[in-house]
Amino acid sequence: MNDSTPLQLGILGLGEGRSILSACQTSELADAALLCDLNEDLCKQRCAESGVEHYTTSYEDMLSRPEIDAVAIYTPDPLHAQHVKMAAEAGKHVICTKPLFKGLSEAAEVKAAVEKAGVDVMVGQSCRFFETFSRQADERDKVGSLLSVEAHYNGDKRKGTSGSWGKAGAVDWLYTGLSHPVDLVYWHLGRIRSVQAVGTLSPAGEGLGQTAPDMLHVILEAESGAVGRVSGCYGSPHAHPDSEPMIGCTLRGSAGTTQAWYPEFKYCLHTDEEGNVAYNDWHRHGYYFRWGGASHHAGEFQNYLEYFVKHLRAGTSPRPNLNDGIHVISTLEAIGLALQNGEKVEVPDISSGENL
Numbered sequence: 001m002n003d004s005t006p007l008q009l010g011i012l013g014l015g016e017g018r019s020i021l022s023a024c025q026t027s028e029l030a031d032a033a034l035l036c037d038l039n040e041d042l043c044k045q046r047c048a049e050s051g052v053e054h055y056t057t058s059y060e061d062m063l064s065r066p067e068i069d070a071v072a073i074y075t076p077d078p079l080h081a082q083h084v085k086m087a088a089e090a091g092k093h094v095i096c097t098k099p100l101f102k103g104l105s106e107a108a109e110v111k112a113a114v115e116k117a118g119v120d121v122m123v124g125q126s127c128r129f130f131e132t133f134s135r136q137a138d139e140r141d142k143v144g145s146l147l148s149v150e151a152h153y154n155g156d157k158r159k160g161t162s163g164s165w166g167k168a169g170a171v172d173w174l175y176t177g178l179s180h181p182v183d184l185v186y187w188h189l190g191r192i193r194s195v196q197a198v199g200t201l202s203p204a205g206e207g208l209g210q211t212a213p214d215m216l217h218v219i220l221e222a223e224s225g226a227v228g229r230v231s232g233c234y235g236s237p238h239a240h241p242d243s244e245p246m247i248g249c250t251l252r253g254s255a256g257t258t259q260a261w262y263p264e265f266k267y268c269l270h271t272d273e274e275g276n277v278a279y280n281d282w283h284r285h286g287y288y289f290r291w292g293g294a295s296h297h298a299g300e301f302q303n304y305l306e307y308f309v310k311h312l313r314a315g316t317s318p319r320p321n322l323n324d325g326i327h328v329i330s331t332l333e334a335i336g337l338a339l340q341n342g343e344k345v346e347v348p349d350i351s352s353g354e355n356l
């Protein structure tokens with residue numbers, strides 16, 4: 001790969017993988033060189049939709065191709081660790097969708113494989129790349145010194161996720177859901193020191209065969225001393241869309257407060273310096289949501305794909321990188337412990353890898 005040729009990307013998992021496929025079609029920085037899914041009918045369908053000519057049903061086959069620079073992984077959560085490790089061992093750079101892993105049990109071996117191979121791994125935390133959340137981060141200084149971050153991702157998942165594994169009771173909303181708001185809090189506040197949490201399992205979740213709570217509220221303490229709160233409720237209907245966003249993030253600081261909504265394009269500030277300001281970038285809807293409604297938010301994927309390629313070209317680490325992702329998973333694992341024992345749980349410092 002050099003500065004003028006598009007990144008040759010292999011896409012693994014063609015459900016949500018459809019979004020990065022769309023991103024490759026509209027970006028000049030990357031080509032979808034090869035598609036991969038165990039489901040051959042889905043491979044054929046995605047090739048027909050996109051005009052991509054090549055597919056395989058074998059991940060090993062994809063990884064053996066020298067022309068592939070990087071792989072983008074959209075398989076079910078429990079497979080991510082194994083799939084990232086295999087990619088690193090084949091010398092491929094990686095974009096892995098959220099949650100990076102489902103727990104830390106395989107994190108040490110993945111980290112060792114990635115460091116040995118010297119490849120880059122970026123977590124596809126799509127929220128960071130949505131219009132409102134990016135603007136909020138760009139304008140973080142406007143709130144003064146940051147004191148509190150509150151983030152949530154709620155959704156009506158009483159019938160499971162759109163993916164087939166989500167209907168078989170295999171989803172743990174702690175990882176699948178809270179990975180979004182916990183990453184938002186970490187992005188703004190930095191390392192999380194401790195967590196406290198409560199949760200309950202909804203009748204709908206129980207009916208799907210889930211065993212972990214799917215109605216979750218958490219408070220977090222950052223090493224900086226600032227505080228955070230995240231919520232995720234998946235076993236009840238959506239709130240009225242005028243009353244709260246599906247995903248939201250509020251920053252409160254010594255000089256202002258900002259609020260960003262998703263999937264609406266609302267972003268509001270109230271600062272000592274500027275007073276009340278509100279934006280609504282609705283005209284950007286078509287770029288982000290390419291199949292109508294608010295599903296398959298391909299614009300965020302295009303933003304993170306282009307960011308990834310620019311960092312590879314510059315030789316810098318695209319973030320959230322593997323260490324960022326592991327800290328988020330470590331925080332989620334601590335939340336899982338706090339849900340079980342009802343106590344405040346310290347988040348281990350795994351930056352050196354010693355506590356993995």
Ligand SMILES: NC(=O)c1ccc[n+]([C@@H]2O[C@H](COP(=O)([O-])OP(=O)(O)OC[C@H]3O[C@@H](n4cnc5c(N)ncnc54)[C@H](O)[C@@H]3O)[C@@H](O)[C@H]2O)c1
Binds near residue numbers: 016042058074163165
């Ligand atoms: N905001 C986001 O970024 C976002 C949104 C939705 C889903 N996701 C994540 O994307 C992932 C996939 O979710 P989904 O809803 O598309 O699920 P899905 O079940 O629809 O798709 C997963 C696909 O992976 C394929 N697959 C599984 N194992 C494979 C293997 N070994 N080799 C090749 N293909 C394999 C399956 O056949 C299936 O088509 C999950 O981790 C989910 O959390 C992220």
